[in-house]
Amino acid sequence: MSLVNLHQVHKFYGDHHVLKGIDLDIKAGEVVSIIGKSGSGKSTLLRCINGLEHYQEGGITVDGKEVTTEDIQVRRLALSVGMIFQNFNLFPHMTVGENVMLAPTIVLKKSKAEAETTARAMLEKVGLAEKFDSFPEKLSGGQQQRVAIARALAMSPKVLLCDEITSALDPELVGEVLKVLEQLAKEGITLVLVTHEMNFARDVGSRVVFMHQGKVWEQGDPKTILSNPQTDELKQFMGAVL
Amino acid sequence: MLYFSDLLQYSDVFLSGLKTTVELTVLTTILGVALGTACATIRQYGNRASQRVVSVYVELIRNTPFIVQLFFIFFGLPAIGMMLSPWEASMIALTINLGAYSTEIIRAGLASISKGQIEAAKVLGLNFRQTLTRVIFVPAFEKIYPALTSQCIIVMLGSAVISQISVQDLTYAANLVQSRNFRAFESYLVTALMYLGLSILLRFAFNALGKRLFAYRTAD
Structure with a gap:
């Protein structure tokens, strides 16, 4: 059963088209890593899921309930969606x-x-x-x-959103945070992370979603997709981060 | 020759003036900071129209002399049917004055709170009122606490002007005494020292309150 569902989500900042029709379905217990260059819309996507950002077209549901940015709605959503920030x-x-x-x-x-x-x-x-x-x-x-x-x-929460939560940390401190996440994943909590930790995405994640220019460019099983990327853009991205 | 002993027979006058000044200061400090907090919150987070209203109030008060504000309230308002006693007029004038200045000070504190703090409260399910009172106010006031303290002291000292509408405050007492015994030097010197003592006391009270409110800064 799908816990988080995005259907053709479009988001604009003024003229800037940030999310260009995102379809994504996340099931309970999944650990989904969203990767991609900065500016590809990863964080915006995450922030749309819990109502911190407004989206113009399409639909998002969490646990069957529609997500909007209305205050009351955001607060009700807070009961099922947790979020952890970079800072x-x-x-x-x-x-x-x-x-x-x-x-x-x-x-x-x-x-x-x-x-x-x-x-x-x-x-x-x-x-x-x-x-x-x-x-x-x-x-x-x-x-x-x-x-x-x-x-x-x-x-x-039913799902925990993590927005680059190790990016502000000194390298030697990253491990202790990832270890906690790994423990949570084992306990079956649903995690959606925007991350640059490729090893974590590969070893702990159940799916990797590669975003490029506001679209889900490629997604699939972490081991397959990371060792054998299908698109040039992901190949290039992997070359840049490894 | 100086004759400070000539003031002794008027000690009741001085003490009663001191009491009036202290009472007005305590009351207007509390009300003025409360007014400033409300207006700063509106100016920082309110809708466009209410922000405009607050801006007009703040600029009107900050760009006109206090004594004119006081005279307007005391001598002017009766023309539209609002008769106030000198004490009431002073209380209102001082509160409105401190309210305007503290609005700008407190707003600077609110502006210093990062968007991330507010988002964190939001995703935890806090409503806006809870976010303000639990998350924003304490760190915001901490940032501007010294400036706010000084402003309250400035208003306390500025309250000397209310003797002009015959509120029997400390300055009124000084005027009265020197007009009776012509010991202007002694009378105003003693009064000045009393104001100095009040300032020190007020700062001391603010510091003590601050130590409690912002205990986390000194904790280990």
């Missing part, structure tokens, strides 16, 4: 624990005790249980990103 976007004035507990208490109206139990469990999962009372600025980039993952998980 973490942790709230600096809250402790790690408060960051993770915020949405469960004020959006899901959970009791403080219940939210704290969830928060501790999620931080445990990302290996940061002992940082519950620390403030974000005291953590490394990799740790901050893992807290952001825990914060998204605390809302028990």
Whole structure:
């Protein structure tokens, strides 16, 4: 059963045609890596899925419900779609624990005790249980990103969108974040990632989607598509990143 | 020769003036910052029409003298049927004045919050009011806190003008005393020191509040 469905999605920034008729169907449990050059529309695509960006034509559904940018709709969507950003976007004035507990208490109206139990469990999962009372600025980039993952998980989303979440990290910190993602993939959570981590896409992903000039240019099984690209554009891209 | 002891018999006058100034300062600081916060939020996030209204208010107040604003409210408004006591007129004038200046200061704080913070709150399902109060306000106020503190002190000092419409504040007391005993030097010197003390106290109060609000900066 399809969890995320995009049908002929077109998006314009003024005259600039960013997404040119995207069709994409993502099933529950899939790990989909979206790759491509900058400006190919990858991040925009991701941001359309949870209503952060408006699209002009076509349709997107998540779990059967249509996605729009209306405020109420975006908030309802937040219950099933989690998102992690390149720059973490942790709230600096809250402790790690408060960051993770915020949405469960004020959006899901959970009791403080219940939210704290969830928060501790999620931080445990990302290996940061002992940082519950620390403030974000005291953590490394990799740790901050893992807290952001825990914060998204605390809302028990059906699908997690990751927008270049290792791109702002020092190389030695990338591994710890990818390890968490790999763990999540094993647990069966649906992941859609915009990424430059080809090894991760190949070893953990269930599908690779190559975007070029606002279109899905080529997609398929990671091992096949990455070792044997069919189009010249993907060959060229692979040559550039490897 | 200087005769500070001549002021002693008027200590009641000074104390009652001091009390009025302190009361008005506390009240107008709270109301003025609240007004400024509301207007800054509208100016930063509101629709075009409401932004326009706030801009007109802010520019009108920031480009006219405070004493004219005060006289207009106290002497002018009765012409359209709004009779206010000197104390009420002063309270309103000071609040409106601080509101306008703090709007611009607070808006700078709001503008410093990255779009990413707001998006993060949005994708977690927070509504706009929750995003403002839980996510935006604390870091925004932290950025502009010193400027806001100074503005509140400026308005407190500027409140000396309200003695002109016979509010019996600290400056009114000084005027009264020196007109009775002709000890202008002593009277105004003591008054100046009292204002200085008030400024220091107000700054101290702001710092103490800031330490609580922005505890995360100093935490380890």
